[in-house]
Amino acid sequence: MRITDLHPTKHGRMAVYGDGEFLFSLPMEVFAGSQLAVGCEMDGQALEELRAQAELKKAKEKALQLLSYKEYTAKQLSDRLARTAGEETAKLAVTRMEELGLVDDADYAMRFAHDLYTRKGYGPVRIRQEMRARGIGGELIEWAMSMLPQREAEELALLVKKKYPLAWEDERIRRRAFAAIMRWGYPAQMAYQVLRMQEFAD
Numbered sequence: 001m002r003i004t005d006l007h008p009t010k011h012g013r014m015a016v017y018g019d020g021e022f023l024f025s026l027p028m029e030v031f032a033g034s035q036l037a038v039g040c041e042m043d044g045q046a047l048e049e050l051r052a053q054a055e056l057k058k059a060k061e062k063a064l065q066l067l068s069y070k071e072y073t074a075k076q077l078s079d080r081l082a083r084t085a086g087e088e089t090a091k092l093a094v095t096r097m098e099e100l101g102l103v104d105d106a107d108y109a110m111r112f113a114h115d116l117y118t119r120k121g122y123g124p125v126r127i128r129q130e131m132r133a134r135g136i137g138g139e140l141i142e143w144a145m146s147m148l149p150q151r152e153a154e155e156l157a158l159l160v161k162k163k164y165p166l167a168w169e170d171e172r173i174r175r176r177a178f179a180a181i182m183r184w185g186y187p188a189q190m191a192y193q194v195l196r197m198q199e200f201a202d
Contacts, residue, residue, distance in 0.1 A: 001018040001019055002040070002041055003018055003037065003040050003041075004018060004039075005017035005038060006036060006038055011025075013025040013028065014027075014028060014036075016031075016036060016050075018042070024050075025054070026050060027054060027058070030050065030053045030054050030057060036050075052089070055086070055089045056085075056089050056092055059084075059085040059090060059092070060093045062084065062085075062093075063077060063094065063096075063097050063102075067102050071108060072103060073108055073134045073136055074098065074103050075134070075136070076134055077090075077097065078090045078135075079135070081094070105140055106140055109131060109143070110143075110144045112130070112131060112136075112144070113131065113141075113148055114144075114147070116130055117149075117151075120184075121159045122184050123151065123156075123184050123186035123190075124145060124148075125187070126183070127145065127148075127185060128141055128185075129185070131144065151186075153190060153197065154197070156181070160195075163177075163180065164176060164177035164180065167195060168195065168198060178191050181194065181195075
């Protein structure tokens, strides 16, 4: 294919035309290393490689923009980038963010699990669910869980007492408390144990 026109766009990119038709636009950094010039011949593979370079650079820029606002797991960021870039391009951009230390699933998993345990009082079932929902892998989930202390029944009872102080006296409220304990991610056996602890009754 013969390159028939090159001109800058208002967005700071270089528009590339082949055989009189618009092909794509390139970031100036990619264009500078492309050796493109009006009148030169380029085969389809070379043009596709340039297009891929341009898409990857755009995906990296988008990743940096997203990470400047909030933290993402690798899966979350890849899924977000894939909305406007191909899956492979998104994965390559995420890999680069990992190399830069801007995406770290191990660190995220450890801090996220600790936050759910301490701030929300969640149990192991709910914590695992929340981490899986964010695309954290099974091995990392189990590693993060191993860093958490095991919550004793007495400690869980104190959490329940804050929200359901009458759970040990009123059957209706006890059922609500039981459902809440299950939602928080604790096994039914522990819920029964907590709600039988009469020392927490008023």
